[in-house]
Amino acid sequence: MRWCKYLSGAFTIFELGRNPIIISLPSLAGACALLSLAAFVPPTLAENPVLAVKPQVCALAENETLCREQINIHWQSGQPMHLCLFVDTEIPPLACWREKDSGVYQYQADTRDSLVFQLRQESNNQLLASEIFDVIREQTEYRQRRRKPWNFF
Secondary structure, eight states: OOOSEEETTEEEEEEETTEEEEEEHHHHHHHHHHHHHHHTOOOOOOSSOEEEEESOEEEEOTTOOOEEEEEEEEEEEEEEEEEEEEETTOSSOSEEEEEEEEEEEEEEEEESSOEEEEEEETTTOOEEEEEEEEEEEOOTTSOOOSSOTTOOO
16 A cells, blocks of 8 residues: 555555555645635534623631622623523522523622522523632631741741
8 A cells, every 4th residue: 555656746545456546636735725624613602601700709808707799790602592690599580681692790799608690591491501609718717837837948
């Protein structure tokens, strides 16, 4: 078997017995160009929307008990959808969008605990995306020192 042998303006790709398969240079270049274009087609967004929450974390100091933060929520989908945004287990949605492929919502958080934002399909309440807004507390009583007191370096 011989690979890519030059024969009078054409390439022999491989030989089967006595009959070589010969491809001309222009058709080989066209096939390579077509394959390279197919490899670099940008991917479309998946059917499920992408949900983003910013900021994602609220850090409370030792003397603070409540996180007061404005949260920006953004979602995007590859196709228009009927979607509703929920927070935790609250029944009424924060907002709903019909035949939209993206949406933005601003939520004013006054909470002690982490929040879970969910994007659900309006028709059947199916969960499509979720993101967590974490509330973390400084816990100095459980923190250990990095070095032993007798270690000077």
